[in-house]
Amino acid sequence: MTLAADCGVLSCMEKMNTKGRERVIAIIDYGAGNLSSVKKACEHIGCTARVTSDRKAVLSSARIILPGVGAFGDAMDGLIKSGMDDVVREAVQRSLPLLGICLGLQLLFETSEESPGVGGLGILEGSVLRIPQKEGLKIPHVGWNTLRAREGAGLFASLPPSPFVYFVHSYYAKAAEREKVIATAEHGVEMDVAVKDGNMQAVQFHPEKSGAVGLDILRNFAFGVRGEGGIG
Numbered sequence: 646m647t648l649a650a651d652c653g654v655l656s657c658m659e660k661m662n663t664k665g666r667e668r669v670i671a672i673i674d675y676g677a678g679n680l681s682s683v684k685k686a687c688e689h690i691g692c693t694a695r696v697t698s699d700r701k702a703v704l705s706s707a708r709i710i711l712p713g714v715g716a717f718g719d720a721m722d723g724l725i726k727s728g729m730d731d732v733v734r735e736a737v738q739r740s741l742p743l744l745g746i747c748l749g750l751q752l753l754f755e756t757s758e759e760s761p762g763v764g765g766l767g768i769l770e771g772s773v774l775r776i777p778q779k780e781g782l783k784i785p786h787v788g789w790n791t792l793r794a795r796e797g798a799g800l801f802a803s804l805p806p807s808p809f810v811y812f813v814h815s816y817y818a819k820a821a822e823r824e825k826v827i828a829t830a831e832h833g834v835e836m837d838v839a840v841k842d843g844n845m846q847a848v849q850f851h852p853e854k855s856g857a858v859g860l861d862i863l864r865n866f867a868f869g870v871r872g873e874g875g876i877g
């Protein structure tokens with residue numbers, strides 16, 4: 646893919662000049678994340694990305710990403726054993742810019758049907774539910790789908806109203822606080838696939854696998870301006 650084809654919302658000149666606004670992004674390592682692809686995507690947009698499980702390194706970074714793949718219960722176990730559960734809570738309490746990706750979104754909620762009896766981080770009110778079985782519906786939900794995004798909200802600033810992004814999941818979040826939902830998608834049921842609460846944002850899809858649109862979403866997270874749809 647050429648640079649011109651991959652520039653998205655930002656112009657090619659802006660993209661080549663991102664070093665002047667370089668941001669350090671901490672990617673939390675707790676044993677349950679697709680770390681290399683997220684790291685490469687962050688570096689592609691001009692950021693310095695550091696995979697780490699060090700509290701000080703995470704909390705001193707300009708941006709924090711909570712990735713995640715696998716089972717809810719195993720991921721929570723990894724967060725607790727690494728001490729990263731308290732680090733995530735502290736980051737949110739301090740209003741540090743944080744982005745949850747895929748399972749990283751689900752972990753922010755209170756419970757999940759995938760792991761009965763296992764509590765999530767409880768930062769967001771609501772539950773994670775299994776996508777219901779329906780005739781002809783493929784589960785897990787793997788592939789591209791259209792978002793219904795709130796115009797100008799956070800990660801979706803300056804993007805088309807119905808961006809096309811890549812999903813891999815069998816469970817979806819149902820937020821109790823509907824005002825914090827900034828995008829939904831349909832796969833047999835309406836799913837909450839992006840949330841925003843102050844400087845904390847999270848998505849069910851994989852921006853690092855979503856082509857030019859996904860890179861623009863990561864740019865909005867990395868370089869967004871407070872009051873203009875980003876987070877400062």
